[in-house]
Amino acid sequence: MNVNLSDVRIFVRPGITDMRKQINGLAVIAEAVMQQQPFSGNLFLFCGRNRTVMKVLYWDRNGFCLWQKRLEKEKFPWPNDGEEAREIDRDQVLLLLRGIDFWHEHRSLSYTTVL
Numbered sequence: 001m002n003v004n005l006s007d008v009r010i011f012v013r014p015g016i017t018d019m020r021k022q023i024n025g026l027a028v029i030a031e032a033v034m035q036q037q038p039f040s041g042n043l044f045l046f047c048g049r050n051r052t053v054m055k056v057l058y059w060d061r062n063g064f065c066l067w068q069k070r071l072e073k074e075k076f077p078w079p080n081d082g083e084e085a086r087e088i089d090r091d092q093v094l095l096l097l098r099g100i101d102f103w104h105e106h107r108s109l110s111y112t113t114v115l
Contacts, residue, residue: 008058009042010093012086014079019048019055023064026057034085038064044085045093051075054096069097077101 013034021029026046030038038044044057054076056067076096079086088096095102 009040010045010088010090011036011042012045012079012088013047014081014086016049017046017055019046019053021046023057023066026055026066027064030057036085043093045096047076047078051078074099077103079103 011030011034013029017026017029026044027038029046030036030044034044036042036044038057039059041059046055046057047053052071052075054069058065058067077099092102
């Protein structure tokens with residue numbers, strides 16, 4: 001994988017993706033469903049029903065690359081709702097790969113007055 005994660009945008013496809021899909025099928029989802037450009041060099045992340053397989057699709061100069069990780073135990077934390085692509089950053093990808101569920105982290109609050 002010759003990708004600098006700081007230089008690309010990373011999009012997660014929420015919900016279930018059919019993990020039988022390969023490069024062509026996932027590229028169609030990236031373009032038609034996620035409304036992104038699969039030839040952009042950005043990363044597109046997909047996860048299956050049982051959340052033990054994650055696939056990452058990206059365009060690398062002259063062809064698509066498909067990276068897959070299958071967990072032998074545990075599951076990937078994955079958003080279930082919505083059809084829209086969610087953009088995450090490099091640190092969040094690393095958290096996903098480690099199994100840390102940042103989708104449910106505490107939200108920042110801001111107030112203007114005490115009373």
